[in-house]
Amino acid sequence: MKVSGVHHAYRRKPVLRGVDLSLERGVLAGVVGENGAGKSTLLRILSGELRPDRGVVTHRGQIGSCPQQAVLNPALTGRQHLNLFRSAYRLPGLGRAEELVDVLGFGDCLDGLVGELSGGTRQKLNLTLALMHDPDVLLLDEPYQGFDWETYLRFWDLTGQLRDEGRSVLVVSHLAPDVERLDELWHLADGVLHAGKRVAA
Template sequence: MSLHVTDLRHAYGKRQVLRGVTFDVPDGVLAGVVGENGAGKTTLLRILSGELTPAGGAATRTGSLGYCPQQAVLNHQLTVAQHLRYFQVAYRLGDLRLAEELLDVLSFAQYRNERVSTLSGGTRQKLNLTLALMHDPDLVLLDEPYQGFDWDTYLRFWDLAQRLRRRGRSVLVISHLAHDADRLDTLHRLEAGTLQPGTETLRGQ
């Protein structure tokens, strides 16, 4: 089991944000959590990524983690190549073969030597996603990962997600939209801090 979430609870002051959230993301599963603004998605993601300690319950994971936040954490003065080199050192990678493959899959290799400040929002998001995946993590957390993508890149993203799934990686997509449900193995709907019963859908059913 790549991710096991049990009775997660959290509050900011008297405002209850998560009210006992429980779900699993097994190995080789492409899962989604959807919800409107204020449903608790951001707090849930911060807990799952290890950024925030929950008030109650637990989120346990196995293997390595890749995290792609909605707001890209990039240095505008560095080039794409410099970001890859920086993260290569951080991840202790022997080479950049997977990163170079991702540049090709997401179709932005031509921007390798461009500074982030010159890139469009969609291309920055491609780099954001590449940095989250270049160390081949076992579990990937994606927050609105295709924001700013054109249609071609959007399709490339889902093709990449399916590749990860076929290789036994676990992918959790957090979004405020449910129109991609048919691309997922499992879908959970978060409302007012709770997962709604009867909203989990499984591929093939």
């Protein structure tokens, strides 16, 4: 994924002022910034959900996006969500989804209504839906909100495995995540994404 000169404003208030970013294959990267810095806006643009006012975003392959606020129907079960997304992605089955459910450890919650699940379990479902079609680029906005410690560690094991498989993963957070797990880390401030810093070999 390559981002060149991306600008965006809300009601003439600039949020992004010329963001440049290059995310290579097989890279686990992070973007940090204070609340209101424009991180979620940037991810919406990268995923194609929002058009920038100016600038270009190019990418190869499929994108998986896990927004900070899970877009789930509280009246449906987790399993019904998996089947809906299977149809949307035109997948032959739920094999990959079931693997992810097992890795994240919420199989016993799949038949409960989403509206009755804990925030952490909803986030596990949110992440599974973003990954079940095996995207080439994964965009994650505060992905571990509500996770317990064990799930947090499983999350990093999973993203590391995706990186090792040659996929590109971008984790966005208001706090610096475990930087030793990242290949690159950028800081979004004043609408500009500051030059990437290599944090791992």
